[in-house]
Amino acid sequence: MPAPTSKLNPLITNLKPHSRVSESYRILRTNIQYSAVDSPLKTILVSSSQPGEGKSTTVSNLAVAYAQEEKRILLVDGDLRKPTLHQIFSVSNRSGLTNVLANEHSLEDAVHSTEIPNLHLLTSGTHTPNPAEMLGSKRMNQLLDKVVQEYDLVLVDSPPIMAVTDAQILSTLCDGVVLVLNYGKVKRDVAKKALEHLAHVNAKVLGVVINNRTYTGKDSGYYYHYGS
Ligand SMILES: Nc1ncnc2c1ncn2[C@@H]1O[C@H](COP(=O)(O)OP(=O)(O)O)[C@@H](O)[C@H]1O
Ligand SMILES: [Mg+2]
Incomplete structure (x- = not known):
């Protein structure tokens, strides 16, 4: 994913659909579709080795x-x-995933419509002291089903x-994982370790997004690798 010259607007694909950055998100969408032609993907996890x-x-x-x-x-x-995500989409996080898992709110009540047609958002919900247990719970499995x-x-x-x-747990519940790697920031052995962690739980790695690569004009500035 190329790094734009100015600070990335979080929802550039909506605000500037014809920009080069938005186009690279559409290419990513297409590549993901091609990475699993025989078994249509219903749930995709996006993760990375490190924060940010x-x-x-x-x-x-x-x-x-x-x-x-x-x-x-x-x-x-x-x-x-x-x-x-509640900040990126400017919605409240008073009710979300943790509240649905804790049976405090119904899924229907917790899901937000967004300003983008067809796109609905379930925010994280109220802070919980035990995220891994919640994500690995039977209810989480049922919710995704x-x-x-x-x-x-x-x-x-x-x-x-x-x-x-948490990400390893979620990867076992999803059909595939897209790994985002910050170009130049993450060391090769750390990236390899992250892929090993995913392989350890038999996660299906759909591809790796190399993010934040400065555009030089010599290439597409965009990289997407199949498999691990
Ligand atoms: N391709 C990109 N070009 C420029 N800035 C980016 C790009 N991708 C992410 N950022 C910026 O990097 C910061 C961290 O990104 P974020 O998506 O919050 O990372 P994470 O969720 O992995 O912690 C944010 O300020 C975001 O706007
Ligand atoms: Mg984040």
Whole structure:
């Protein structure tokens, strides 16, 4: 994913759909579709090895790119430790995933419509002291089973893989994982370790997004690698 010259607007795919950056999110969408032609993907997890690599930015813009294809999309903030999707979409986080899992709110009440047609958002919800237990709960499994019936595609944001087990847990519940790597920031052995962590739980890695690469004009500035 190229780094734009100015600070990235979190929802550039909605605000500037014809920009080069938005186009690269649409290319990512297409590549993901091609990475799993035989078994249609219903749930996709976006993660990274470390914090700040661009997970939330990528998953949000990817969700917009899918919604622009007229698909009914649910975006879920599975980063219960540092949630940001409610900020990116400017909605309240008073009710969200943790509240649905704790049976405090119904899914229908917790899901937000967004300003983008076809795109719905389940924010992280009230802070919980035990995120990994919540994400690994039977109810979480049941919740995903339910939402895949109601939406064409469910995209899930997550904490970084190297910090806590949450992303590994979520990867076992999702059909595939897109790994975002910050070009120049993350060392090769750390990236390799993150992929090993995913392989350890038999996660299906759909591809790796190399994010924040400065555009030189000599190439597309965009990289997407299949498999691990
Ligand atoms: N391709 C990009 N170009 C420029 N800035 C980016 C890009 N991707 C992410 N950022 C910025 O980097 C910061 C961290 O991104 P974020 O998506 O919140 O990471 P994470 O969710 O992995 O912690 C944010 O300020 C975001 O706007
Ligand atoms: Mg994030």
